[in-house]
Amino acid sequence: MAAEITLLQKHEEFISRLRANGVRILRYQVPCCGKELEDRAANKGEVWDTLATCPHCKALYLKISKSSEIVAMLAEVS
Numbered sequence: 001m002a003a004e005i006t007l008l009q010k011h012e013e014f015i016s017r018l019r020a021n022g023v024r025i026l027r028y029q030v031p032c033c034g035k036e037l038e039d040r041a042a043n044k045g046e047v048w049d050t051l052a053t054c055p056h057c058k059a060l061y062l063k064i065s066k067s068s069e070i071v072a073m074l075a076e077v078s
């Protein structure tokens, strides 16, 4: 059976490519399963909010990236 490329592998490849390009990387904790992820820091003075899918448990969460930190919260409305 062909090896399936998981979302987590894609995420890790993406991060290592950013890091190889000298992009600043921050660590943060996802709200869904508590795992630590890495992503790029926002440019200074900017705030980026995006919906992201957790590569560990596939939950949808809201990610708010700043230049100094990344905060993630669950996106579901209950």
Ligand SMILES: [Zn+2]
Residues within 6 Å of the ligand: 030, 032, 033, 034, 035, 054, 055, 056, 057, 058, 059
């Ligand atoms: Zn998760």
